[in-house]
Amino acid sequence: LKITISKIAELAGVSKATVSRALNNSGYVSPKTKEKILKIVQEHNYVPDAKAISLSKNLTNTVGLILPSTSGPFYGEIISGIESVFASKKLYTLLMTFGVSESPSEVRNRYLSLLQEKRVDGLIIFDPDVDEAFVSKIVALKYPCVFLGREFPGIDVDTVSVDNFRGSYMMMTHLIEVHKFKKIAFITGPIESYDSNERLRGYLYALSDYGIKREDNYIFRGDFTKESGRNLAEKILEIKPEAVFSANDEMALGFLEKLKEQENHPQIAVVGFDDAMWSKFIDPPLTTVRQPMEEMGKLAARIILERLQGNQSKDPVKAMLHTHLVVRHSCGC
Amino acid sequence: LKITISKIAELAGVSKATVSRALNNSGYVSPKTKEKILKIVQEHNYVPDAKAISLSKNLTNTVGLILPSTSGPFYGEIISGIESVFASKKLYTLLMTFGVSESPSEVRNRYLSLLQEKRVDGLIIFDPDVDEAFVSKIVALKYPCVFLGREFPGIDVDTVSVDNFRGSYMMMTHLIEVHKFKKIAFITGPIESYDSNERLRGYLYALSDYGIKREDNYIFRGDFTKESGRNLAEKILEIKPEAVFSANDEMALGFLEKLKEQENHPQIAVVGFDDAMWSKFIDPPLTTVRQPMEEMGKLAARIILERLQGNQSKDPVKAMLHTHLVVRHSCGC
DNA sequence: CTGAAAGCGCTTACAG
């Protein structure tokens, strides 16, 4: 019943090797036999089994894409960036997302095993909290891998990250130069978040560069959830800031909502980071920093592609993409 | 260099078959030899090659997930629904999205070939515009396949869809019973959209059931984009409706934005469909209909799983999930 | 230009 290369060979009166050559345009095949073979292939609607090809070539033409569970705004963009370069190259994407109930180490073992089982030819990994030890472990496997959203200066691995520091700094420049704000509160993300720390660093550097004294009680610790922005609102209002810079849009929204619930609430500028899908729709439309997630996906895909095509030994790519200030009305503009 | 089952067998002084049995707990292996084998496996960090297993078992443990390019609100939810049931079952997801520049037939051939190449064991397909002929073609391949968001009553195939008709009808009930509206305009999607047509059908049935005369000039043809909602606004306002029911949230938003730009604009109820990620954040928060996308993903995954476990011949599952009315303020509540 | 044969790394009757 099942139609294989042997059947085709038999029907065409040639060997499997010749059929293989005809199908792959590899080696010489006389035009006549080739034509005959292709005709039979057509008639029987024969398509070679990818599993067999994979085994004999030791190549799956598949790369694993690892993303956090969050159905956040940008994961879709990363995916489309990647897919747009893979589709034309006959490369496939094996998607693995984190389960909410899984521990970080379970997740990591799960995606590590994709490589160990040789189920994929390489990996694109967006794992915000991964540690250097694990990255080194992955790298030791010698498969093409690119990490997204993080930098590992000491490790010989490809990374594509986003300039959080600079984005944050630009936002501060806007608040300070355009709006003349001096009393600017900052809401951080979780203490272990690399992104949050970079954004905080941008805030602090800008203050320093503009000669504004840093006040530690202007810095509030959130956890990236909208709730935390809400809960912090009261305490933040006590210091009577001119502006509140939140390390992400969610917390900015939480703060804004709580703010609007106060009667006679003060006019405070509120800005965020991420440019979430809804940021432009809220009231007032949120001034924020946009991360080039689609570009990130595209670049990662191109890097993997190049590695797959044999440039395994080239120097690691350490790319950092620029963020863009998105000025809307919540800053007072 | 590469460590295979043969090496392990050699090191353990047994045959490959025995190693295979020890690893898979298939057949009998004496505790002693099993222990010895497992120890060596550990030491050498041996992980069997998934490609080889796939070939010999003719099973990839992978299912293809086909989604439109749109990084829309619900695709993320579908994915997490699917992943949540696959992760624990050692099933993998091959993700394929539509390229914007691709023709529908190119796209379909691309995902059809996943099956023909035996790259996946089954398919979960969200292809809003697929035609019956193609569905039949897929079905003929005899692989487990479930179609999302559409029904094919005449075809022996699993489907998981959403009750657009009922969702639309419920919305109308709300507008008519709670708000006593009679003059309700409707904005459709593209004429060929199945979803749009079902939603329109709900609108028309409700009118009829409540004895409200249907006025054809209350129905406006949009194309699901925000722009089309905007562009239709002027014409819609001419008929002075009490409420505008848009076949999706995007167009409702477009209409709302245009409406708010008019000075002294009338108080018109505006409601949508989809419960997009941003719908609750806009001003006023949008009353809409929520589709249970995560559930959809979960159910599809469970169906595929069951088919994969051998219940290939069972009757096709024709599931239709309920939508939920999400009442916020844009309807006047 | 073509074929026989070995190989990719597993699994699985079958025989003992």
Next chain:
DNA sequence: CTGAAAGCGCTTACAG
């Protein structure tokens, strides 16, 4: 309880 052997469906030197 274990091993020898065939098989999964391809590719690819090698020889001619």
